[in-house]
Each structure stands twice: as C-alpha cells, then as structure tokens.
Amino acid sequence: MSNLSDYWLERAQQAIQSETLEDAAKVAEIERIVAMMIADIYKTLLAYYGKLATAEGIDWREAKQIADKFDVEMFQVQAKVYVENKDFSDEANKELKRYNTAMYANREKLLKHELGLIVTKGYAEQENVINKHLHDSVTRTLEHQSGILGADVHVKPTDVEAIVYSNFGKLNWSERLWNNQDELRKDVERMASHVMLRGRHPYEFVPEIRKKQKQTVANTKSLLITEAARVQTEAQKLHYLETIGKDAEYEFVAKRDEKTSKICRHYDKKVFKVKDMVPGVNAPPMHPHCRSTTVPHVGNWRDKFFKDRQGKYRLRGDEETKQLLAKKEMTDAIDSGKISLWKKF
Known part of the structure; x- marks a missing residue:
C-alpha cells in the first residue's frame, strides 16, 4: 500500500x-x-x-x-x-x-x-x-x-x-x-x-x-x-463524479473500534466503481448508527485525473499548467517515498 x-x-x-x-x-x-x-x-x-x-x-x-x-x-x-x-x-x-x-x-x-x-x-x-x-x-x-x-x-x-x-x-x-x-x-x-x-x-x-x-x-x-x-x-459520490469520474473507484473504510459491525468489517477495504455507489448497498450507512466512510481508491487514475482537470479551472496565464504539474510531481514524490507524509501528521 x-x-x-x-x-x-x-x-x-x-x-x-x-x-x-x-x-x-x-x-x-x-x-x-x-x-x-x-x-x-x-x-x-x-x-x-x-x-x-x-x-x-x-x-x-x-x-x-x-x-x-x-x-x-x-x-x-x-x-x-x-x-x-x-x-x-x-x-x-x-x-x-x-x-x-x-x-x-x-x-x-x-x-x-x-x-x-x-x-x-x-x-x-x-x-x-x-x-x-x-x-x-x-x-x-x-x-x-x-x-x-x-x-x-x-x-x-x-x-x-x-x-x-x-x-x-x-x-x-x-x-x-x-x-x-x-x-x-x-x-x-x-x-x-x-x-x-x-x-x-x-x-x-x-x-x-x-x-x-x-x-x-x-x-x-x-x-x-x-x-x-x-x-x-x-x-462523496457527487464529488467523486465531478472530479475523478464515474469509472474511477472508491474504497470502503469501516469505523475501527470494538463496536465495528460484522457487515462493515466485511466491506472494509473493498473497492467499488463510483458509478455503482449506493448507500446501504456498497457504501455507508450499512446499518443504523453506521459511521463508516469511503476514500478514493489509489489506482491508475491520477494521470487521467490531472489531465482531465486541465482547462477546467479558471487560473491566470500559465498558473494552471504549473499547478497541475506541481500536484503531479508531489504525488509522484509521495508514491516513490521521497516525501513522507507521516513526518507532518
């Protein structure tokens, strides 16, 4: 991971x-x-x-x-x-x-x-x-x-x-x-x-x-x-659809404590398509008092994500290109281990 x-x-x-x-x-x-x-x-x-x-x-x-x-x-x-x-x-x-x-x-x-x-x-x-x-x-x-x-x-x-x-x-x-x-x-x-x-x-x-x-x-x-x-x-689904797209994936994240339900434990870390995301079926809440959540699934979508964002946000001059490149460089550095997020959190 x-x-x-x-x-x-x-x-x-x-x-x-x-x-x-x-x-x-x-x-x-x-x-x-x-x-x-x-x-x-x-x-x-x-x-x-x-x-x-x-x-x-x-x-x-x-x-x-x-x-x-x-x-x-x-x-x-x-x-x-x-x-x-x-x-x-x-x-x-x-x-x-x-x-x-x-x-x-x-x-x-x-x-x-x-x-x-x-x-x-x-x-x-x-x-x-x-x-x-x-x-x-x-x-x-x-x-x-x-x-x-x-x-x-x-x-x-x-x-x-x-x-x-x-x-x-x-x-x-x-x-x-x-x-x-x-x-x-x-x-x-x-x-x-x-x-x-x-x-x-x-x-x-x-x-x-x-x-x-x-x-x-x-x-x-x-x-x-x-x-x-x-x-x-x-x-979350609305945000996923507008940013990473319907064909991207999300990961189910169960609330981790002694009260975690069996159904949430079962779905924990499972991955689904954003377009198929339905509360109570493959996304929270799975039961009353459910407090599980979801996160974007780390896959091969990032290159496409940054490419699709180009031209979508209104920035001045070359700032848009610079911002997208900076974001890509940052995520690449994180994935390669050159930058460790845990030092700050």
Whole structure:
C-alpha cells in the first residue's frame, strides 16, 4: 500500500472521529429537547389532575365536565405563538395548525389538544436540529473531499436540498420523524384518557413516561446518525463524479473500534466503481448508527485525473499548467517515498 493510500485512510479515520463528535453534540441537544417535552407533558397531566382533585364540593367525574375558560384562552394564545414560529418547517406548522382551531368545552379533549401541541412543538424542534446537522454534514464532507483530491466542486443549494431530503428506503428522514411523533402522541392521549376518565394519578405513568423519553431519544438519535452517514455518502459520490469520474473507484473504510459491525468489517477495504455507489448497498450507512466512510481508491487514475482537470479551472496565464504539474510531481514524490507524509501528521 502506498504512502498516499495510508494517508487517505488515516484522514478517513480522523474524519470519522470528528463526525462522531459532531453527532454527539447534536444528540445532546436532542436529549435536552425531549427532556423538556416530557417534563411539560407530565406537568400538564399533573395540573389537570390537580384541578379535578381540588374542586370543592364537586366529584371529579362532574369536575371533568367543567370547562375552564382561562385554560382555553391560554391554550389558544400558546397555539397561536407556536404556529407563527417562522423557524419551523411546513410540515411542523401544518401539524401545529391542527391545534389552533376552536377549542372544545370538553376538558378531556382540551387536555389531549394541549398535550398534542407540546409533542408537536418538541418534534418540530428536533426536526430543526436534524435538518441543520444534515446540511452541515454535506458541507463538511465536500470540504473534506476537496482537501483530499485538491479540487473544489461548486454545489447548488438545490443539490444540497436534494441530498438532504432524498428517500432512504421508502421514506425520507423527516417523514420517519413525524411518524414517530404520531406514535408518541397516541400514547400520551391514552394517558390523558386514564387521568380524566378514570381519575388515575399521573404519577402512575412515571415509569412509562420515562421509558417513552428514552425511546424517543433513541429513535431520533438513530435517525440523526444514520441519515448523516447517508448524506455524506451522497456528497462523496457527487464529488467523486465531478472530479475523478464515474469509472474511477472508491474504497470502503469501516469505523475501527470494538463496536465495528460484522457487515462493515466485511466491506472494509473493498473497492467499488463510483458509478455503482449506493448507500446501504456498497457504501455507508450499512446499518443504523453506521459511521463508516469511503476514500478514493489509489489506482491508475491520477494521470487521467490531472489531465482531465486541465482547462477546467479558471487560473491566470500559465498558473494552471504549473499547478497541475506541481500536484503531479508531489504525488509522484509521495508514491516513490521521497516525501513522507507521516513526518507532518
């Protein structure tokens, strides 16, 4: 294996570690959002139960039928504020508007609407975190690839959007996230019915609520990490196609630690054609939480690479020819052992 190949593989492992840290930072943000959402759910259940239990001279079965005008008015104001938040996606605002309608006098329905609003707001905030992370992941990947191959690729915003919102399987990540929201909302509404119709104390649901909190974080975490790997693979392919060409080859690089999956170990160091590169088939992610990556395969493509680049980049005078020659001389020196990259890294 050449020094250049070793260098790229080392760069790939460094990139994997860097991206793992980026993931961890976003997961921490998701954990905070979910913790606040779950706390608001429990607090709301407790508040409604408390109003029923403390109603003087009124049985809780009768009290639940009394519409608290103050609660309705406050909920309508809260729903309006959420709907007017310009930072949320169209899908999030569509969900929120469902709760910005005429309120029912039935206290059980009002409670379910209020809880639904809390859940939807929480998922809208999670969507924002994932969306930004995926866009940033594409940008970082393109910059990383430019550092490896020494050629920039100018990508239009529409291309980035297409990468971020591409389907992986039958759905894109946003659709999967909102499907998860539907499941949590149904569970919370069931708890509300038990509190309002059967007079059960919200404390009885604490173990289940904690379980839902862990499950929600786990689902969003898996989605965030897996989709980040996917968009980075898509960005790598785009860069490969624009620089080394569809007939060039790339090498699968597994994340090397004690948790490396069997499938990634199997594909580690295997070589494929760029034109055949497909996430989940012969490129990351190969499984949920996959953090493997790819690098250009060291072969006979370099002469063709530099030759094809001639005339493509707009430089002044003879600077273009000089730059290409300098690059070729450098890679030849690296391959021959005259220059050792390991002295600097």
